[in-house]
Amino acid sequence: MSIHTWRARAWLGTIAALAGATLAAGAAFAEAKYGPGTSATEIKVGQTIAHSGPASAYGRLGQAQAAYFKWLNEKKGGVNGRKITFISRDDGYQTPKAVENARSLVEKDEVALIFGNLGTPINMAIRPYLNAKKVPLLFIAAGSSAFNDPKNFPYVMGWQPNLNKEAAFYARYVLKTKPDARIGVLYQHDDYGKDLLNGLKQGLGDKADKMIVNTQSFQATDPTIDSQLVILKNANVDVLFLFAYAKQTAQAITKLADLNWKPMTFLHLGSASVGATLKPAGLENSKGVLTAGFGKDATDPKWANDADVKWYLSWMKENMPGADASDSLYMAGISYAMALEHVLKMAGDDLTRENIMKQAANLKDYKNPFLLPEGSINTSPDNYAVVTYMRLQKFNGASWDYVE
Structure with a gap:
C-alpha cells in the first residue's frame, strides 16, 4: 500500500468517526426531556375550580377548557404530538377543598402543572405548596398583585389585569x-x-x-x-x-x-x-x-365580522351545543387554554416543569385571539403580568360601548 493510499483511508476513517460522533451528539441534544406528568404521548394538566357552590358560574371556565383540550386532542393531535389529559376537580370555592385537590393532583395524579384555578383566596392558599414543589401554577383566574411576585413565587403566574x-x-x-x-x-x-x-x-x-x-x-x-x-x-x-x-x-x-x-x-x-x-x-x-x-365580546355587533369571534361561535355550536355562547366565561376559558397551548408549544420537547415555567415567563408579543387587538402579552423573568391592557366600557342593554 502506498503512503498516499494509506493517508486517504486514514482520512476517510477520521471523517467517518467524526460524522458518527456528530450524529451521536445531535441525537443526545435532540433527546426529549420529561418531568412529572409528561411523556412522549401525554401532558397532564390539573385544575381545582368551583363547579359547585357560590361561585359555580365560574366552573364554566373549566368546562370550556375541558372541551377545548378534547377538541385539540381530536383535531390536532394535542400539542407537539402529545395529548392533553385535563383533570378538573370541584372545590366548591372552599379553600380547604382546593388545598386537598391541589395536593392530590400533584402527589397522586402527578400532573405537570396546575392551571386556571378560580379565586384569590383559593390560589393564595395553594401557592406556597406548589411553589415549594416547583409545580407551575399558571394563568389563574385571580387578579391579586400577589400573583406577580417572581422573586418569591417563581412558579406562580396570574392572567387577568391586576x-x-x-x-x-x-x-x-x-x-x-x-x-x-x-x-x-x-x-x-x-x-x-x-x-x-x-x-x-x-x-x-x-x-x-x-x-x-x-x-x-x-x-x-x-x-x-x-x-x-x-x-x-x-x-x-x-x-x-x-x-x-x-x-x-x-x-x-x-x-x-x-x-x-x-x-x-x-x-x-x-x-x-x-x-x-x-x-x-x-x-x-x-x-x-x-x-x-380587555377581551372581545361575542354578543357585540362591533365584533360580528371578526374572524376569531366567528370561529368561536362556530366552535361553541359544534363542541358545546348546550352552552350559552353569550356567556363570556366560555370565551375566557378558551382564551386561557389557548395561552397554555402556546406555552406548551414553545416548550417543545423539553417538558420539564422548569422549562414550562421558563417559557411562560418569556412570552413575547403573544396575540391571543380573544383579547382586544391592542393587547399583546409580554412576560419576563422579573415581571409576570400577563393581561395588562384595559378599556372602560358601558353596557347599552345589549352589548358594551367603549367610553374612552
Whole structure:
C-alpha cells in the first residue's frame, strides 16, 4: 500500500468517526426531556375550580377548557404530538377543598402543572405548596398583585389585569368625571374584595377618605346582599362599586332596580359577563353599568365580522351545543387554554416543569385571539403580568360601548 493510499483511508476513517460522533451528539441534544406528568404521548394538566357552590358560574371556565383540550386532542393531535389529559376537580370555592385537590393532583395524579384555578383566596392558599414543589401554577383566574411576585413565587403566574390596577383605573375615571362623588363599595370579605377596595383607595389618593362615604362587605356564602345595598342607598351614595362575583353582582343589579336607585355603577371585570351576570339581573336593569374590558365580546355587533369571534361561535355550536355562547366565561376559558397551548408549544420537547415555567415567563408579543387587538402579552423573568391592557366600557342593554 502506498503512503498516499494509506493517508486517504486514514482520512476517510477520521471523517467517518467524526460524522458518527456528530450524529451521536445531535441525537443526545435532540433527546426529549420529561418531568412529572409528561411523556412522549401525554401532558397532564390539573385544575381545582368551583363547579359547585357560590361561585359555580365560574366552573364554566373549566368546562370550556375541558372541551377545548378534547377538541385539540381530536383535531390536532394535542400539542407537539402529545395529548392533553385535563383533570378538573370541584372545590366548591372552599379553600380547604382546593388545598386537598391541589395536593392530590400533584402527589397522586402527578400532573405537570396546575392551571386556571378560580379565586384569590383559593390560589393564595395553594401557592406556597406548589411553589415549594416547583409545580407551575399558571394563568389563574385571580387578579391579586400577589400573583406577580417572581422573586418569591417563581412558579406562580396570574392572567387577568391586576385587581389594584383595575380599581385604580376606575378611580381615575371618577376623579375626572365626577370629582364630588359620594362613593359606596360592596365587596366580598376576602383577599379578592379587599385587594379591589385597596386599589380604589390608592387610585383616589388623598381624596379617598372624603369620597368613600360607606363600605359594606359580605361573605361568598351569604344568601343575599339586599341589606347592604339598602344601607349604601341610605348613605346617599351616587357612585357604587360592586367588587363581587357574578352571583352577588346579579343580585345587586336586581336590587338596585327594586330600589329604583340608579347610581353610577362599576362592576369588577370578572363579573361583567352578559350571560352569567347581566341576563340573570335583567338586561334592562343592567343598562349603564361600567367595567374594564380587555377581551372581545361575542354578543357585540362591533365584533360580528371578526374572524376569531366567528370561529368561536362556530366552535361553541359544534363542541358545546348546550352552552350559552353569550356567556363570556366560555370565551375566557378558551382564551386561557389557548395561552397554555402556546406555552406548551414553545416548550417543545423539553417538558420539564422548569422549562414550562421558563417559557411562560418569556412570552413575547403573544396575540391571543380573544383579547382586544391592542393587547399583546409580554412576560419576563422579573415581571409576570400577563393581561395588562384595559378599556372602560358601558353596557347599552345589549352589548358594551367603549367610553374612552
